[in-house]
Amino acid sequence: MKSFFRKYFEVIAFSTGLLLLALMDPSAANGPSLCLFDQLGFTFCPGDGLGHAIAYTFRGEFSNAMESNILGPFTILILGTRILYLLIKNHKKPTINI
Numbered sequence: 856m857k858s859f860f861r862k863y864f865e866v867i868a869f870s871t872g873l874l875l876l877a878l879m880d881p882s883a884a885n886g887p888s889l890c891l892f893d894q895l896g897f898t899f900c901p902g903d904g905l906g907h908a909i910a911y912t913f914r915g916e917f918s919n920a921m922e923s924n925i926l927g928p929f930t931i932l933i934l935g936t937r938i939l940y941l942l943i944k945n946h947k948k949p950t951i952n953i
Contacts, residue, residue, distance in 0.1 A: 862945050863941075863945065865937075865941055866938055866941045866942060866945075869934050869937060869938050870938055872934075873909070873931065873934055873935075876906050876909040876910050876913070877909070877910065877913040879906065879907075879910045880910070881906075881907040881910035881911050881914070881916075881919070881923070890902055890903065901926075902924070903924065904923035904924035904927075905923075905924045905926060905927055905930060907919075907920075907923040907924070907927075908920040908921070908923035908924040908925075908926070908927020908928070908930075909927045909930060909931055911923060911927065912927050912928045912931055913931075
């Protein structure tokens with residue numbers, strides 16, 4: 856069980872995060888900011904609107920996604936690629952002993 860968790864933790868975490876963001880209502884009111892830059896008093900945060908952009912992208916509303924954060928669609932592409940890479944890497948090929 857421990858080796859399964861170690862092997863697939865990143866896949867589970869990224870997949871769960873993307874699933875929750877896909878199910879999120881992007882037009883909902885904004886919650887508290889978790890941005891470190893915002894906590895330090897800076898007005899610019901590179902991640903502002905990223906969750907909304909991902910949710911809009913899953914709904915096919917690309918103009919709203921790009922308005923929220925231009926990196927939203929690229930984030931889905933990067934995380935999706937990482938998930939596929941980890942799944943392929945962790946898949947054991949059956950060995951044939953002759």
